[in-house]
Amino acid sequence: MKAVLKLGGSVFSAEGVDRDFLETVSSKIGEWARVHQIAVVVGGGKISREYGELGRKFTSDEDLLDTVGIMASRVNASLLLAALGDLAATEIPKSEEEFLNISEKNPGKVIVAGGFRPGQRTDAVSAEIAEVWGAEMVIKCTDVDYIYDKDPNKFEDAKKLESVSFEELKKLAGSEEHRANVSTIMDPVAAKILSEKGIKAAVVNGKDLENIGRILDGKEFKGTRVGF
């Protein structure tokens, strides 16, 4: 399968980077990349949150705060790239065009990205890459097992959704104006691209790597199917 894996900040560095997880996920990505075509997008995680919260005390310039988040996600992407070693292309793309150039120059290598531009989150980068690269699916690896009908960390009676349509995804993503480091289960820019381009997505717990392997192999998996 040709797929974009979105490794959420909550998985990659919730409270700092977990060395064991970094080693395990890098080795799994290596295994998957032998059989599948994979690009990885990493979220901003702890540094993005910490720097963003501090930055907000000094400025309300959302583009500047977004830039802080973008740089944080690229730091995380650099660390994953280091852990992947020869498996990965050494450059981190900063746009769709750069992604395609790097992809052309590095056949067979995993390309790792962070943020692209202000006004969105790394979910959107995953969808943007999937669109230009012609990927079949975006796999959002996050800190919840499913998309629910409301935030399960706020509402005890939230119900899991095993399958949602693109229209439902757009509603769950919300339509509030983008603010740096404020998130819903899917970035609205990402939901719009997935929906308009008919790109399937899966939302799963990022710590369950066997489950992610099952998605790539086209098998049954635990998580929410979007658009299929």
Ligand SMILES: Nc1ncnc2c1ncn2[C@@H]1O[C@H](COP(=O)(O)OP(=O)(O)OP(=O)(O)O)[C@@H](O)[C@H]1O
């Ligand atoms: N309807 C919902 N279903 C599931 N989770 C939801 C929902 N609404 C809000 N959430 C929240 O979304 C969070 C996970 O998504 P989020 O994109 O914020 O994190 P992430 O995977 O770390 O990605 P990123 O690095 O882009 O922030 C969950 O921890 C949960 O609290």
Ligand SMILES: O=c1ccn([C@@H]2O[C@H](COP(=O)(O)O)[C@@H](O)[C@H]2O)c(=O)[nH]1
């Ligand atoms: O393309 C992008 C990606 C990210 N940002 C900003 O960075 C933070 C952290 O990214 P997450 O995906 O939420 O982990 C995000 O909230 C944005 O403020 C961006 O501007 N553009």
